[in-house]
Amino acid sequence: MKQTIFTIQENKQLTTTTWRMKLSGDTSDIKSAGQFVNIKLDGYFLRRPISVCDLEGDILTIIYKVLGQGTEEMTQFSIGKKLDVLTGLGNGYDLSLSGERPVLIGGGVGIPPLYLAAKKLIADGKKVTAVLGYNASDEIYYVDEFKDLGCEVIVATLDGSVGKKGFVTDALKELKGEDCGYTYFYTCGPEPMLKAVYNVTKTSGQLSFEERMGCGFGVCMGCSCKTVSGYKRICKEGPVLKKEELLW
Amino acid sequence: MADTKVRLCGIEIDNPIIPASGTFGYGYEMAEYYDINCLGTFSFKGTTKDPRFGNETPRIAECPAGMLNSVGLQNPGVDKVVSEELPKLATVFDKKVMANVSGFSIDEYVHVCERLDKVDQVGWLEVNISCPNVHGGGMSFGTNPRQASSVVTEVKKVTTKPVIIKLTPNVTDITSIALACEEAGADGISLINTLLGMRIDIKTGKPVLANIMGGLSGPAIFPVALRMVYQVAKAVNVPVIGMGGVSSAEDVIEMMMAGATAVGVGAVNLVNPFASRDIVNNLPLVMEKYGIENLNSIIGMSQEGIQYG
Numbered sequence: 001m002k003q004t005i006f007t008i009q010e011n012k013q014l015t016t017t018t019w020r021m022k023l024s025g026d027t028s029d030i031k032s033a034g035q036f037v038n039i040k041l042d043g044y045f046l047r048r049p050i051s052v053c054d055l056e057g058d059i060l061t062i063i064y065k066v067l068g069q070g071t072e073e074m075t076q077f078s079i080g081k082k083l084d085v086l087t088g089l090g091n092g093y094d095l096s097l098s099g100e101r102p103v104l105i106g107g108g109v110g111i112p113p114l115y116l117a118a119k120k121l122i123a124d125g126k127k128v129t130a131v132l133g134y135n136a137s138d139e140i141y142y143v144d145e146f147k148d149l150g151c152e153v154i155v156a157t158l159d160g161s162v163g164k165k166g167f168v169t170d171a172l173k174e175l176k177g178e179d180c181g182y183t184y185f186y187t188c189g190p191e192p193m194l195k196a197v198y199n200v201t202k203t204s205g206q207l208s209f210e211e212r213m214g215c216g217f218g219v220c221m222g223c224s225c226k227t228v229s230g231y232k233r234i235c236k237e238g239p240v241l242k243k244e245e246l247l248w
Numbered sequence: 249m250a251d252t253k254v255r256l257c258g259i260e261i262d263n264p265i266i267p268a269s270g271t272f273g274y275g276y277e278m279a280e281y282y283d284i285n286c287l288g289t290f291s292f293k294g295t296t297k298d299p300r301f302g303n304e305t306p307r308i309a310e311c312p313a314g315m316l317n318s319v320g321l322q323n324p325g326v327d328k329v330v331s332e333e334l335p336k337l338a339t340v341f342d343k344k345v346m347a348n349v350s351g352f353s354i355d356e357y358v359h360v361c362e363r364l365d366k367v368d369q370v371g372w373l374e375v376n377i378s379c380p381n382v383h384g385g386g387m388s389f390g391t392n393p394r395q396a397s398s399v400v401t402e403v404k405k406v407t408t409k410p411v412i413i414k415l416t417p418n419v420t421d422i423t424s425i426a427l428a429c430e431e432a433g434a435d436g437i438s439l440i441n442t443l444l445g446m447r448i449d450i451k452t453g454k455p456v457l458a459n460i461m462g463g464l465s466g467p468a469i470f471p472v473a474l475r476m477v478y479q480v481a482k483a484v485n486v487p488v489i490g491m492g493g494v495s496s497a498e499d500v501i502e503m504m505m506a507g508a509t510a511v512g513v514g515a516v517n518l519v520n521p522f523a524s525r526d527i528v529n530n531l532p533l534v535m536e537k538y539g540i541e542n543l544n545s546i547i548g549m550s551q552e553g554i555q556y557g
């Protein structure tokens with residue numbers, strides 16, 4: 001973990017509720033896709049934990065959804081504003097287990113950490129499929145960005161306005177090929193989606209969880225969960241847990 | 249050179265800064281980020297007889313200038329604390345640590361204190377009496393002078409280490425509890441634990457915390473804590489550790505002027521992991537600014553010449 005001051009380079013609206021922020025600063029402590037940063041906002045006591053979407057040199061990209069007053073206020077931040085950020089938090093995805101054809105399954109604001117995972121997997125020569133789920137067409141973002149990386153992208157919308165109608169798990173069933181069409185999965189999204197993915201996937205995989213956090217670096221025990229190997233902190237041993245660790 | 253040393257129940261500490269229980273793990277977690285030997289000491293995570301997972305999540309809710317927690321005393325149990333956590337701490341911390349003890353019955357307090365009494369690393373036992381008494385209708389030990397007093401009496405029988413009783417502020421008259429503890433033999437009093445509160449998510453109409461209610465901490469509670477430290481320090485003769493929303497070296501000075509001999513630093517550690525170190529570093533500078541050469545000279549100075557009604 002490092003505490004660093006970052007400078008906002010971009011704060012751009014992607015959809016009605018989703019924004020992308022690019023920040024420049026010391027990113028040296030960010031080691032893997034799936035890790036998160038914890039951002040201090042003036043006037044709010046607790047920091048805002050947000051997953052790392054992309055990393056290019058000293059530029060950190062995050063994507064955030066407006067969920068409360070803090071994130072609402074973030075949409076008003078101007079380029080040049082300085083933010084106090086804790087970086088390098090949590091355990092990210094272990095990409096060494098992906099096999100040759102991993103599938104990335106993201107739902108809504110759970111999609112961003114999969115972008116950096118996709119980038120690294122493709123750089124490693126893997127054939128990557130991204131199944132991206134949204135509620136409706138006006139919430140869609142980053143489909144082209146995943147395609148530009150070289151991923152095969154399957155979109156699912158709950159209202160059927162774009163792509164497959166239904167959940168990411170409905171789209172997942174479309175995957176064809178030898179075996180089940182993928183060698184391993186990486187996922188992030190709301191917990192009911194994670195549970196559904198856990199139940200339908202035919203391979204092993206890793207799931208990234210969300211929880212209300214106090215500190216974000218492992219001392220307050222605010223975000224604990226039970227696993228087959230004892231109690232884990234979502235912020236420290238997580239947010240990524242392996243399928244085999246879960247008690248579902 | 250400003251002198252920051254104070255004596256806490258017979259043990260001299262380099263400075264009065266004590267990260268509060270529950271905000272500092274078992275210390276070694278924080279030692280990843282800085283050398284924790286700069287602290288006076290710290291109070292480790294509340295420890296019970298058996299391992300506890302604690303309450304369901306969400307356990308955390310944000311508040312204006314503070315937070316609620318309903319962690320529910322998650323800890324690995326005293327045996328593992330002694331066999332695993334404290335040896336890990338010993339590799340990064342050379343000083344005596346304050347052991348925070350919780351229990352849901354007098355027997356449990358006695359068991360945990362007896363176990364920790366044998367550990368050389370432990371300098372003080374800080375006994376948290378805010379927990380509900382499972383044999384006493386679920387009321388917290390700390391809300392009743394008689395029950396508080398019996399915890400002290402029984403614990404004192406099994407340890408020679410100083411026993412500091414940590415009081416809950418969720419009572420009508422905190423000084424009566426403090427006096428009962430002192431009379432039963434407590435070597436010190438620490439206060440305040442968190443104030444009971446709740447939040448509701450207006451999108452769903454449901455409480456934010458799975459446990460419905462939780463303890464409020466952070467700068468929001470500082471004036472309440474300061475007032476109670478003032479009242480208790482005036483009433484008792486044993487040392488008082490003041491805590492509740494302390495976030496700066498100035499807050500430390502204020503707590504000591506109210507009557508605290510040492511000062512706990514809690515919630516701010518969670519939002520600024522370096523907060524306790526920074527307070528230790530700033531303390532001599534703030535002392536110099538206000539012309540304070542020795543911290544002992546300011547303990548309780550706000551009490552002097554004031555008739556408190």
